[in-house]
Amino acid sequence: MTVKEIDQDQENFENELRWLREKYPQFYIEVWGPYDFALQLNHDGYPTGDELAQAAADNWDKWVGVVEVLHDTFDAHIGTNWDRLTEAIKEINRDDR
Numbered sequence: 174m175t176v177k178e179i180d181q182d183q184e185n186f187e188n189e190l191r192w193l194r195e196k197y198p199q200f201y202i203e204v205w206g207p208y209d210f211a212l213q214l215n216h217d218g219y220p221t222g223d224e225l226a227q228a229a230a231d232n233w234d235k236w237v238g239v240v241e242v243l244h245d246t247f248d249a250h251i252g253t254n255w256d257r258l259t260e261a262i263k264e265i266n267r268d269d270r
Contacts, residue, residue: 174233176226179207205243205253207236213258238265 174182183206194202211229212218219225229236242261243253251257 174230176223176230179226179229179233183208203253205240205258207233209258210236210239210262213255213262235262235265238268 186206190202190204194200207229208225211225211232214228214232219228239258239261242264243257246257246261247253
């Protein structure tokens, strides 16, 4: 997937999420996505947003697996946080070897 396609996908998702939150305001919805995942690949950060976007695109094939790990290991007492995200990415990277 290209950066342009990811940006369009992100915009589409945000529009639908906004609609869902407006339709069901009594529900709390938390979202983590490809840009968050890419941030965790490089803890030192990226000098530019373009480099972050490219990292999201370059690792696109991993994100579904990261989401599956987050779903499968979710604990409401802990929640999803940057540490859990890092562990999910590490698990996917181990499986890629």
